[in-house]
Amino acid sequence: MTLEVDDITGELxxxxxxxxxxxxxxxxxxxxxxxxxxxxxxxxxxxxxxxGDERSERLVARVDPGQDEERPFDIRNDIQTExxxxxxxxxxxxxxxxxxxxxxxxxxxxxxxxxxxxxxxxGTAPVTWNPRDRNSLYDSWDRDxxxxxxxxxxxxxxxxxxxxxxxxxxxARDPQTYVDETLDLQRRSFEEMAIVDxxxxxxxxxxxxxxxxxxxxxxxxxxxxxxGNMLLHEESVSAVLDWEMSTxxxxxxxxxxxxxxxxxxxxxxxxxxxxLVGAVADREWFYDEYEKRTGRTVDRDRLRYWRVFGALRMxxxxxxxxxxYHTGESxxxxxxxxxxxxxxxxxxxxxxxxxxxx
Amino acid sequence: MPHLEPxxxxxxxxxxxxxxxxAEIDDEFVEGQVGSMSSTMRYLATQxxxxxxxxxxxxxxxxxxxxxxxxxxxxxxVTDAAADARExxxxxxxxxxxxxxxxxxxxxxxxxxxxxxxxxxxxxNEARKPLYDFLRVRVExxxxxxxxxxx
Numbered sequence: 001m002t003l004e005v006d007d008i009t010g011e012l013x014x015x016x017x018x019x020x021x022x023x024x025x026x027x028x029x030x031x032x033x034x035x036x037x038x039x040x041x042x043x044x045x046x047x048x049x050x051x052g053d054e055r056s057e058r059l060v061a062r063v064d065p066g067q068d069e070e071r072p073f074d075i076r077n078d079i080q081t082e083x084x085x086x087x088x089x090x091x092x093x094x095x096x097x098x099x100x101x102x103x104x105x106x107x108x109x110x111x112x113x114x115x116x117x118x119x120x121x122x123g124t125a126p127v128t129w130n131p132r133d134r135n136s137l138y139d140s141w142d143r144d145x146x147x148x149x150x151x152x153x154x155x156x157x158x159x160x161x162x163x164x165x166x167x168x169x170x171x172a173r174d175p176q177t178y179v180d181e182t183l184d185l186q187r188r189s190f191e192e193m194a195i196v197d198x199x200x201x202x203x204x205x206x207x208x209x210x211x212x213x214x215x216x217x218x219x220x221x222x223x224x225x226x227x228g229n230m231l232l233h234e235e236s237v238s239a240v241l242d243w244e245m246s247t248x249x250x251x252x253x254x255x256x257x258x259x260x261x262x263x264x265x266x267x268x269x270x271x272x273x274x275x276l277v278g279a280v281a282d283r284e285w286f287y288d289e290y291e292k293r294t295g296r297t298v299d300r301d302r303l304r305y306w307r308v309f310g311a312l313r314m315x316x317x318x319x320x321x322x323x324x325y326h327t328g329e330s331x332x333x334x335x336x337x338x339x340x341x342x343x344x345x346x347x348x349x350x351x352x353x354x355x356x357x358x
Numbered sequence: 359m360p361h362l363e364p365x366x367x368x369x370x371x372x373x374x375x376x377x378x379x380x381a382e383i384d385d386e387f388v389e390g391q392v393g394s395m396s397s398t399m400r401y402l403a404t405q406x407x408x409x410x411x412x413x414x415x416x417x418x419x420x421x422x423x424x425x426x427x428x429x430x431x432x433x434x435x436v437t438d439a440a441a442d443a444r445e446x447x448x449x450x451x452x453x454x455x456x457x458x459x460x461x462x463x464x465x466x467x468x469x470x471x472x473x474x475x476x477x478x479x480x481x482x483n484e485a486r487k488p489l490y491d492f493l494r495v496r497v498e499x500x501x502x503x504x505x506x507x508x509x
Contacts, residue, residue, distance in 0.1 A: 033386075196463060199466040199467045199470055199489075199493060199496075200493045200497060202467060203470060203493070206474060268501055333394040333395045337398045340397075340401055340504055342500075343500035346497050350490070350497065354490055357490065358486050
């Protein structure tokens with residue numbers, strides 16, 4: 001369901017009046033953000049009177065209109081868990097900027113699905129497939145003192161300070177069970193949804209089955225951690241967004257996933273600076289700095305495993321989109337387009353496994 | 359029928375959507391959909407132009423790989439699978455990419471499955487090597503169909 005701007009404003013004003021403030025709340029400048037798929041994100045300005053003064057605050061609502069739909073192989077947590085995860089991070093004594101979490105609402109009559117409200121944070125999320133944004137990130141890496149690359153690695157290291165006890169809404173799992181279950185889900189997803197039974201992908205899955213890593217510890221894992229899921233403002237990370245795939249797992253997953261070439265802007269053509277993680281930090285510098293900040297060793301075998309796995313999971317997202325379009329389950333144009341991420345990811349995965357297989 | 363080349367028509371429609379239609383849309387969601395539509399149509403146009411040549415290149419690469427497997431591998435189950443695959447490809451129509459590509463995919467999977475079941479270690483790696491050359495040709499062809507410049 002696509003929510004219309006006028007409808008949203010009309011629903012939000014009475015809902016927020018008496019909740020956000022004692023009196024009437026007006027909603028203006030509502031903007032729908034297009035980056036979401038089934039979860040829709042919108043920002044708006046709220047205004048109310050308090051003690052004779054006009055108060056104003058910009059808020060963000062994230063809605064899941066498809067919460068009750070069946071979504072096979074969907075690895076996202078429900079939207080309440082996404083909110084609770086963000087709240088746990090916000091309340092923890094660590095430097096990981098997230099929007100201030102306000103509240104979760106499960107009454108679907110307001111916005112057509114359960115939703116949560118958070119504060120609006122300054123900054124923009126870079127789109128690394130856009131050359132302009134990519135070049136801006138390259139400039140950040142070349143800048144003296146490297147403030148943004150340093151904050152990028154700080155944020156990732158700090159997320160991994162939290163464990164299952166700090167984020168009670170996420171299920172704690174045995175590390176090896178985590179590896180087995182995540183791979184099994186992705187294998188079944190490919191088997192069920194692939195329109196073409198790509199031999200390269202079968203080889204990649206076979207390699208993943210054969211090379212499962214020993215995972216010595218689990219921490220909070222963001223699960224979709226990349227520069228494009230961060231708001232950047234004045235050479236720092238002003239917010240980490242999209243906590244819907246968070247889990248308790250191997251912290252190396254986030255390190256590996258954030259360093260996929262795909263998230264540095266590679267789609268079809270090779271990128272200009274493939275050694276920059278997220279187009280913003282030299283790969284070896286990034287791994288070294290993560291080690292310095294956390295005291296962990298970035299195990300290169302585990303790292304490689306999770307890079308292959310992360311690329312496979314991303315590729316399955318593209319294949320799943322094409323499958324839903326193919327079966328008529330979705331008529332979203334982006335679902336049809338999403339197939340085009342597949343070959344570039346297969347190329348990257350072959351680069352990572354070929355030496356072991358030939 | 360066609361008097362116009364399909365790829366050219368699709369490409370020009372894609373340009374019209376991107377350059378003229380998007381600018382007239384004030385709904386961010388619909389504008390995004392039209393942008394994705396335009397991008398998809400550009401990819402489809404390149405695919406229409408190049409698919410046949412790319413499939414032929416894959417066919418040649420896979421036949422070469424299978425010959426190498428038959429020649430160099432000492433495991434009869436593998437060489438039998440490679441010989442069977444080569445025969446199936448040679449019998450498949452070379453002219454029609456739509457019919458040929460599933461045969462290439464299926465035969466490559468069959469031979470790789472046999473290698474993975476029958477061989478281990480260095481022997482498996484040696485047997486797989488020529489087939490990985492085919493996998494590279496295949497993925498490079500797919501990227502070329504999306505517009506990667508291979509010149």
